[in-house]
Amino acid sequence: MTPPTATAADSATAADSAAAVDPTAASTHPTRLVVLIFAVTAGSSAACMYYLQPLLHEVARELSVSTAAAALLVSAAQVGYLCGLALLVPLGDFLRRHRMVPALLAASVVALAVSAIAPNFGVLLGSVFVTGVTASAAQVVVPWASSLADPDRRGEVVGAVMSGLLLGILLSRVLSGAIAELGGWRSVLIVAAGIQLVMSVSVYLLAPVTPRATTGERYPQVLASIVRLIRVHPVLRQRMALGFLCMACFSGVWTALAFQLSGEFGYSEFVIGLFGLAGVAGALGAPVVGRLADRGHLRVVTTLVWGTVLAGWVLLFWGGHQVIVLIVALVVFDFGIQGIQLSNQSAIYALDPAARSRLTTAYMVTYFLGGVVGSVTAGIAYQSGGWTLVCGIGTAATLLGSALWAVFALRVPARASADEAA
Numbered sequence: 001m002t003p004p005t006a007t008a009a010d011s012a013t014a015a016d017s018a019a020a021v022d023p024t025a026a027s028t029h030p031t032r033l034v035v036l037i038f039a040v041t042a043g044s045s046a047a048c049m050y051y052l053q054p055l056l057h058e059v060a061r062e063l064s065v066s067t068a069a070a071a072l073l074v075s076a077a078q079v080g081y082l083c084g085l086a087l088l089v090p091l092g093d094f095l096r097r098h099r100m101v102p103a104l105l106a107a108s109v110v111a112l113a114v115s116a117i118a119p120n121f122g123v124l125l126g127s128v129f130v131t132g133v134t135a136s137a138a139q140v141v142v143p144w145a146s147s148l149a150d151p152d153r154r155g156e157v158v159g160a161v162m163s164g165l166l167l168g169i170l171l172s173r174v175l176s177g178a179i180a181e182l183g184g185w186r187s188v189l190i191v192a193a194g195i196q197l198v199m200s201v202s203v204y205l206l207a208p209v210t211p212r213a214t215t216g217e218r219y220p221q222v223l224a225s226i227v228r229l230i231r232v233h234p235v236l237r238q239r240m241a242l243g244f245l246c247m248a249c250f251s252g253v254w255t256a257l258a259f260q261l262s263g264e265f266g267y268s269e270f271v272i273g274l275f276g277l278a279g280v281a282g283a284l285g286a287p288v289v290g291r292l293a294d295r296g297h298l299r300v301v302t303t304l305v306w307g308t309v310l311a312g313w314v315l316l317f318w319g320g321h322q323v324i325v326l327i328v329a330l331v332v333f334d335f336g337i338q339g340i341q342l343s344n345q346s347a348i349y350a351l352d353p354a355a356r357s358r359l360t361t362a363y364m365v366t367y368f369l370g371g372v373v374g375s376v377t378a379g380i381a382y383q384s385g386g387w388t389l390v391c392g393i394g395t396a397a398t399l400l401g402s403a404l405w406a407v408f409a410l411r412v413p414a415r416a417s418a419d420e421a422a
Contacts, residue, residue: 030145030148030149030157030208033206034207035157035161036164037199037203037206037207038142038144038161039163039164041101041137041141041199041202042138042142042162042164043167043168044192044196045134045138045168046135046138046165047171047192048108048112049131049132050077050254051173051176051189052073052074052185052188052189053074053172053176053255053258054173054177054258054275054276055176055180055185055188055258056073056258056259057259058180058184058269062185063121066383067259067383071255071375071378072125072379074375076132077129077131078132078251078371078372078375080128080132080133080135081132081133081371082132082365082372083132084104084132084135084139085136085368086365088133089136089140089357089361089364090357090358091357092143093356093358096209097207097210100140101140101207102201102204104134104140105134105200106200108131108134108135109193111127111128111130111134112189112192112196113189113193114127114130115128115131115189116190138165138168139360139361139364141161142162142165143360146349146356155292155342155346156291158342158346159288163338166279166338170279171280174274174276175188175191175273176188176269177268177276180269180270181269222358226361226362230362233348233351233352235347236359236363239347240366241404243340243344243363243367243370244366244369245370245401246340246370247367247368247370247371247374248397249309249374249397249398250334250374251370251375252374252375252377252378252390252394253316253330253333253378253390255374255375255379256381256382257272260320261275275326278327278328278334279334298343298346299409302405305335305343306402306405308332308333308336308339309333309336310336310398310399311332312330313333313391316329317387320387320388320391340401345360345363348360
């Protein structure tokens with residue numbers, strides 16, 4: 001059996017030995033500008049799924065739907081994202097990413113424009129789903145950045161791009177709140193379309209021209225190979241389970257938070273959006289986690305970040321009626337969530353350099369399936385039992401994740417995952 005993590009040194013050895021399989025890893029390295037472009041692209045793409053999250057009460061009021069129905073907008077975006085992960089992201093190993101990513105970003109411009117002029121909830125739900133599909137561009141640039149990075153800096157580079165992704169999610173709430181205060185929720189989607197257009201052009205003009213990671217397989221074989229990867233790598237299966245629970249917690253908090261802030265505190269869209277800033281501090285901690293992973297401390301990091309999320313739930317419950325505590329809770333909680341996500345990706349990207357897009361698909365499909373479950377559950381739980389029930393369910397999910405990680409870490413020797421990666 002193999003353990004859930006590999007040390008940085010062993011991951012580097014594995015990546016070096018696979019350079020011939022992953023030609024991009026040996027041919028070029030990302031500049032700071034390229035890493036920045038990838039981080040902004042990941043963030044702007046992921047943000048498209050969450051612009052409406054702090055505005056759900058406003059959408060529900062204008063389109064005359066219930067709280068639970070409005071929460072389905074978040075779920076629809078995540079289901080679309082799942083479809084993109086399952087059907088499009090694997091092609092990142094076989095297509096030229098410097099063409100694929102701008103095309104997905106351009107498609108998101110169209111989907112966001114349709115959402116902005118949607119005449120009813122049904123049309124909005126459908127266009128939000130398509131937006132989620134195109135947002136999968138975020139998970140094409142992550143393995144792209146990983147394949148370009150030096151092995152001893154891979155965790156740091158992936159951490160920077162993942163910081164951009166989470167910052168995009170969190171800052172999307174701040175931006176949407178500010179814009180909605182001035183022009184309503186539809187204007188938010190118009191601005192989002194403009195941002196995606198800029199990023200599409202930027203990636204096309206400035207990102208490196210890289211070869212395909214691998215060739216020779218047809219599309220059905222590509223999809224079938226994902227199942228093989230899941231079967232072959234125990235580390236991948238373990239991290240998929242942990243990712244599911246992690247994202248369920250994250251999505252549950254931010255879905256229910258909009259209702260809590262508007263109902264309990266009576267805050268406006270702009271103020272609700274500002275709470276996204278509380279999570280920015282957590283996202284900024286991702287490169288630190290990445291550097292610790294590069295130095296071979298992935299097991300310790302994983303243990304600590306699960307404990308951090310559990311502490312975050314305690315603070316969230318306490319802060320349900322005290323705004324200062326709630327802000328601190330969001331900082332702690334989002335730091336832990338980002339740490340879990342980065343530790344998971346550091347582990348799986350060491351497994352097979354030529355299959356990083358497909359590994360991403362396997363992991364992220366499960367991850368965002370957890371997001372769908374979390375947002376739907378939070379909407380129903382908040383309507384039934386309020387913030388207390390949401391926090392209770394989230395705490396139970398985190399305890400389950402911590403227990404699973406303890407089993408994964410204790411049942412297998414620490415060296416096994418490095419051997420598997422090699």
